[in-house]
Amino acid sequence: MITFSDLKVTRQYLDALADQGIESPTEIQQKALPILMAGQDLIGIAQTGTGKTLAYLLPIVQKLKFAQGVDPRALILVPTKELVVQVERVLALLVVNTDLRWVAMYGGIGPKAQTEKIEAGVDIIIATPGRFLEIYSKRVFVTKQIKTMVLDECDRMMDMGFWPQLRDIQEKIPHKKQQLLFSATFPDKVQRIADNFLLFPQVVEVTPAATPASTVAQSVYAVPNQATKLEMLIHLLKHREDMTRVMVFCRTKEMVTQLAEQLVKQKFGEIRIIHSNKGQNARINALDEFKEGNIRVLVTTDVSARGIDVVEVSHVINFQVPHTHEDYVHRIGRTGRAFKTGEAITFMDVSEKYHVQKIERVMKQFIQVLDLPSEVAVHGTPKSEMIEQNRDIDWQKRKEDPTFKGAFHEKKFAVAAKKEKKSFLDKKRKKF
Numbered sequence: 062m063i064t065f066s067d068l069k070v071t072r073q074y075l076d077a078l079a080d081q082g083i084e085s086p087t088e089i090q091q092k093a094l095p096i097l098m099a100g101q102d103l104i105g106i107a108q109t110g111t112g113k114t115l116a117y118l119l120p121i122v123q124k125l126k127f128a129q130g131v132d133p134r135a136l137i138l139v140p141t142k143e144l145v146v147q148v149e150r151v152l153a154l155l156v157v158n159t160d161l162r163w164v165a166m167y168g169g170i171g172p173k174a175q176t177e178k179i180e181a182g183v184d185i186i187i188a189t190p191g192r193f194l195e196i197y198s199k200r201v202f203v204t205k206q207i208k209t210m211v212l213d214e215c216d217r218m219m220d221m222g223f224w225p226q227l228r229d230i231q232e233k234i235p236h237k238k239q240q241l242l243f244s245a246t247f248p249d250k251v252q253r254i255a256d257n258f259l260l261f262p263q264v265v266e267v268t269p270a271a272t273p274a275s276t277v278a279q280s281v282y283a284v285p286n287q288a289t290k291l292e293m294l295i296h297l298l299k300h301r302e303d304m305t306r307v308m309v310f311c312r313t314k315e316m317v318t319q320l321a322e323q324l325v326k327q328k329f330g331e332i333r334i335i336h337s338n339k340g341q342n343a344r345i346n347a348l349d350e351f352k353e354g355n356i357r358v359l360v361t362t363d364v365s366a367r368g369i370d371v372v373e374v375s376h377v378i379n380f381q382v383p384h385t386h387e388d389y390v391h392r393i394g395r396t397g398r399a400f401k402t403g404e405a406i407t408f409m410d411v412s413e414k415y416h417v418q419k420i421e422r423v424m425k426q427f428i429q430v431l432d433l434p435s436e437v438a439v440h441g442t443p444k445s446e447m448i449e450q451n452r453d454i455d456w457q458k459r460k461e462d463p464t465f466k467g468a469f470h471e472k473k474f475a476v477a478a479k480k481e482k483k484s485f486l487d488k489k490r491k492k493f
Contacts (some may be wrong), residue, residue, distance in 0.1 A: 087112035169341035276397035
């Protein structure tokens with residue numbers, strides 16, 4: 062078995078890893094470390110929960126060795142505040158036996174404390190692109206010493222529209238540097254970054270792109286509407302004793318809030334929620350309570366699909382199917398981590414079947430469809446929800462066939478609007 066010592070990891074970091082109970086490198090670490098320690102650019106493709114963060118942090122801290130100067134020498138860019146915090150935690154544990162300095166930079170709080178820490182001297186910056194550019198514009202540090210740059214969760218950064226900021230950052234740091242790109246999936250948008258930023262990179266792919274962890278059991282329930290989904294969720298939480306730590310994913314902030322309120326009424330104990338409107342401290346506190354096992358259920362949007370490392374998550378429940386299909390892989394990657402087993406359960410209404418099929422195509426595997434338990438009450442679908450489902454189905458059909466004219470295409474909307482206007486004018490004329 063390959064050890065960290067075989068990969069030429071030095072003693073202070075071997076001790077730090079041993080203190081955390083990390084005894085042997087994962088596959089991505091085994092393959093990436095020799096390439097990165099040799100100074101080459103790298104594209105690392107690995108499913109979430111396989112140790113990507115440690116795979117790039119170890120070579121960085123070994124290269125930096127000790128605190129030096131006042132300006133940063135390594136830059137790690139990630140898409141979300143949560144991932145900044147997660148990377149910072151791993152780094153803090155890794156450099157405990159050194160004097161290396163770092164700053165975590167993210168929005169949601171004022172930049173003053175982060176700026177003061179940078180001015181005191183820093184070796185490594187971990188940042189979201191927007192906050193990095195904001196603090197850089199204040200001229201509190203220079204970038205000429207940056208020799209290593211990491212783009213982590215690169216596919217997510219592109220999904221979130223960070224391409225202009227990434228180009229801007231590239232223009233502000235030295236061209237001669239080692240660049241690392243890590244991602245769980247490798248769509249064309251990520252290829253675009255690699256082609257523009259990396260120089261003859263080595264590619265390490267430990268599993269096919271967008272492949273979920275083999276330790277996660279997956280299943281789908283066909284559920285007609287939101288009310289029945291709630292009944293099913295309540296049934297699972299009441300009758301599944303193995304659901305000890307559950308993450309429930311929704312597509313929207315509004316659904317997160319509504320669902321949490323319903324679960325509180327069912328007396329499942331404290332329920333915490335995370336979405337983009339929640340303050341940074343509230344989000345971190347909710348996550349910490351979940352990690353410590355003080356709460357059983359965390360309801361969240363896809364803001365928590367990445368950058369959250371909670372080893373003991375027993376179940377992920379997709380209350381709503383994600384429309385960005387790669388996000389499904391990241392959602393279910395919150396369970397089955399660190400070689401533990403987990404379970405992912407998806408609730409699928411008629412309009413979401415299309416997205417489940419697309420997800421299966423992305424993963425190159427089928428997900429088992431199960432029947433609803435007989436004890437679960439099946440509600441009728443309200444007219445408003447049925448209209449939304451049909452609208453989604455029309456959109457799906459038009460996406461596959463641009464010539465398709467469904468119930469909600471533009472011409473029909475225009476005709477309906479014209480009729481409504483005529484009716485309004487007729488009523489107005491009668492009134493006068």
